[in-house]
Amino acid sequence: MPNPALNDLRVIEFAEMVSGPMCGKMFADMGAEVIKIEPPGRGDEARSHPPYPGDVPHPEKSGFFLYLNTTKKSLTLDPASPAGVEVFKRLIADADVLIENHRPGYLESIGLGYETLRALNPRLILTSITPFGQTGPYRDWKGTDLVEWAMSLTGYNTPTLVDDVDKENPLRAPGHAAEMMGATNAAAATMMALFHRDATGAGQWVDAPCWQATVNTSKLEMAAYSYVGIPFSRLRANVQVGLEPLPCRDGYIYTLWAADSHWKALRTLLGDPPELVNEIFDTHAGRHENDDILRTLIRQHLAQHDMDHLVTEGQRLGLTIGPVHTVAQAAHHPHLEARGAFVEIDHPAAGSFKFPRSLVQMTATPPESMRAPLLGEHNVSILSRLGYTGEDLRRLHSAGVI
């Protein structure tokens, strides 16, 4: 049974790698019929992206592809060929949404620009996810996740609290954070466009760029410039309150002690050691002025305690404190297991593995992931529905269209 929330929607996904497919996955897991168009032969580029079970590359076994394409149908099709354009147009005629992540102008160049699509189906929502958007001087710039990320203050500020500029270059976040941000923004904006269409009858074109999505995640740092005139700096020497993972006996913890109540809780947690029970640390201003000494002392004391004790006891005392887990620790954490944060998905080629379950949890219509499709798995069922005969299919196949 597909998820009932969006089970009346049909989405065509003409996209590869991360941004477009992630957006399509969100619709598919919420119940929409998502038809993924893949290049005949090689399929989505994500199929050649690791990880693979046992590190053996195989187009049906990429964990990267299998996560990003759950619950979809796969149709191999080359819309740039004359026969392919016809199939594509038939698909568009009764679709609600087309998601694409090609460079700006590409759809137009193969005769499938927005005006053409709108003429075919005035109710269609075209969602274009690109590095920089459909207008502006960087429109035709090439972007990748690293580039989109690095051009934001969030990217400049990763990692935070830099001591040595010569050794610490700005880093990308693990994974494809900028592309993911573009994908979820596109999904939200597409839903807005659907509500707009249901009220007005008219579809529209959604422009969802990944760079702007990432720039938008440093609103406070940007406001500090526009409102207070402070340019943002990642150097520790320029940062007022520095938060970072701090080592303890068996790992790292993360905490802050800005408020008086937090500071008292932290002191108690560390056993009220005499060097910390000092009136120069009693006020926020005093702690701030003596940050260097205080930080050194706190590090010395944290190093004598275990992570679990510090976190459990600290939270009980009202301290904002948490553990710094490795991915392996998180993958087995009882809280995440209790929440069902990972789900086992069986796939005929790849086998059965756990994957992250969903971005959010819901009680009545929870996002549900069915396995990703094999390349071209749904060619026959989709094309038959569009009115193509067995003869047509053979013709399209031998011409390399599907």
Add this chain to the structure above:
Amino acid sequence: MGRLPLEGIRVADFSWIINGPQIAQWLATMGAEVIKIESQVYIDIGRTNPAGMADRVAGVNRSGFYHALNYGKKAISLNLKHPKGRDLAHDIVRRSDFVLECFPGPSAEKLGLTYDEMKKVKSDIIMISVSLLGKTGLEPSRWVGWGPMACCFIGMFDAQGYPGGPPRQTGGTWPDYAIASSVVFHALAALRHRNRTGEGQWIDASMGETVIGQMHEWFTDYFMNGRDRRQWGNRDDVMAPHNTYRCAGEDHWIALAVANDTEWNALRTAMGDPAWARDAKYANQLGRWQNRDDLDSHIAAWTRSQDHLQLAQRLQAVGVAAGPVLDSAELHNDPHLWEWGYWWKMDHHEVGERILPAMPVKLSNVPELNYSYPPDLGEHNRDVFGGLLGLSDAEINLLIQEKVIY
């Protein structure tokens, strides 16, 4: 303004600080009536944080931190610790489609802001709860925390460092923003479901789980191969060169990502075809990937004396994915962000003209979203308590005296 997508939808917004307000801002700019419920007892700390005060002059309506996250909304001041305040909040919920809150579990319970309570008030309500690690499950569901703590818990900061080094922190408060548009998408799917079936529901959003999804390949690699990738620096699974390189100046950088031979040849030509780059070990994608560290030191030596903005322009012109790491001034003056429409100028009665970020998406049929200026504390008390709830001026005045409206 033409028709906005969410006209007729109302949100009882009990959220504060970053993630909840960012969610509500999506809904408000797209046309929902968002009633932000604050009070002098529970003031949004975005209003009071000294680091955001316009021109360093303190005032509850002057903070850029609040303004950047709260335009498009209405604000009322209602004391939820007063029993009458609670009743009035329920009256608003009864007239709303969504309830939004982002308190830690125990605080939400104390204020009665749980799905069990809210569905008693309105049976088909869609309740959105945003928290560190979700509001069900084990002890961590009751922890107090903020965005970066979610990254710590799920392994993101451990994976954020330089290879072999300690865990490092991702910039800003990434999960607060990362979760916002995910929640908005699922909340609108829930609204569609309610419109079709009459069934409401609870969205229990965990910042930790959103970020797990964003770095899925770290988890898939672990589940498929038992491998914990730990810190990868800027290494990519496929591309090389793929890094940030130092440019001229104190702390200026350029990001470069080369995906194929064509791009590599373009980069080589732009570098003046140096002898080292002709080495056979760099001739194909796999060779470049295997020798990426050597490659990086050569490229870094070449970028070190160059201007990051000009170099990016030059490389993009020949088809290489390159981007300058921008500082605050460069971002605020960036010609692309202005022309695309990311920045907008707000004229505000207390702080004057300021540049604020607009929504990072554009809809062709909705050229103008709701960018009404961020509300003053309690600005819409008369509008909401009088207009929406139908209280008389005398009743409202009494509630003010009793510090219910406060």
